[in-house]
Amino acid sequence: MKKIIIILLLSCLITTVGFTLSETFISVGYENENHLEFDTSKNTETSDQWSYMNSSGVNIKINQFWNGKKIGLFVQQSFLAPTSSKVVNGNERAYYLTVKDFDMMFKYNLIVGPAFRFSFKEKFNLNLGAGFSFSYLTANLGTRYAQNRGIINYGLSMYKFYYMGLGVNLDFNYDVTDIMHIGFGSIFNFKFYRHQTIENPVESYSFPNTSDWFGLGIKPYIYIGFNFYNNNVNMGKPK
Numbered sequence: 281m282k283k284i285i286i287i288l289l290l291s292c293l294i295t296t297v298g299f300t301l302s303e304t305f306i307s308v309g310y311e312n313e314n315h316l317e318f319d320t321s322k323n324t325e326t327s328d329q330w331s332y333m334n335s336s337g338v339n340i341k342i343n344q345f346w347n348g349k350k351i352g353l354f355v356q357q358s359f360l361a362p363t364s365s366k367v368v369n370g371n372e373r374a375y376y377l378t379v380k381d382f383d384m385m386f387k388y389n390l391i392v393g394p395a396f397r398f399s400f401k402e403k404f405n406l407n408l409g410a411g412f413s414f415s416y417l418t419a420n421l422g423t424r425y426a427q428n429r430g431i432i433n434y435g436l437s438m439y440k441f442y443y444m445g446l447g448v449n450l451d452f453n454y455d456v457t458d459i460m461h462i463g464f465g466s467i468f469n470f471k472f473y474r475h476q477t478i479e480n481p482v483e484s485y486s487f488p489n490t491s492d493w494f495g496l497g498i499k500p501y502i503y504i505g506f507n508f509y510n511n512n513v514n515m516g517k518p519k
């Protein structure tokens with residue numbers, strides 16, 4: 281949790297610095313994440329060959345630019361609830377994990393980096409951003425898991441995953457008015473680091489990152505946004 285708080289504080293700091301720029305575009309939307317993980321290690325008895333997880337939730341994006349310039353900063357965050365997953369391991373056995381097995385599942389994503397914009401005509405814009413990517417997934421396995429399988433006195437286990445990598449955002453937006461815009465886009469992630477911990481009342485396990493692992497993510501989203509300009513006392517483009 282301390283790591284999450286530090287990451288959030290850093291993103292808030294970057295956002296605060298970005299607000300000193302002349303143009304700020306804030307959007308809120310719906311995101312659907314498709315996350316794949318691959319393990320190429322030779323230990324096929326215990327290692328997963330590949331896994332898939334789908335999550336959906338809220339996407340919040342802030343693009344900030346110098347007045348009239350095409351380069352700036354962006355911070356993109358998403359707060360998601362995993363909905364389904366599949367794992368296929370080395371002996372080709374497949375199984376599904378559903379939300380019914382978990383008391384709670386939550387995933388947080390963050391991307392921070394430089395942003396670029398390109399205008400087409402007057403109201404159409406293409407936004408491109410790339411930078412550092414961080415993700416955190418937590419899942420509590422306990423009461424529901426025990427009830428679904430008729431297990432008595434099953435202790436609570438907490439799974440925590442930390443991911444780091446690179447993220448790219450590509451989206452299009454249309455200025456409905458001087459104040460509001462709508463758009464759609466997608467985030468593309470490459471994860472090169474994963475750290476996993478499992479905690480229960482008896483003991484804790486830690487699984488550090490290995491060079492045989494990597495992850496990929498595709499996250500389409502739609503959004504509605506608002507335009508702010510520091511050289512104008514109100515929202516919307518300066519007249």
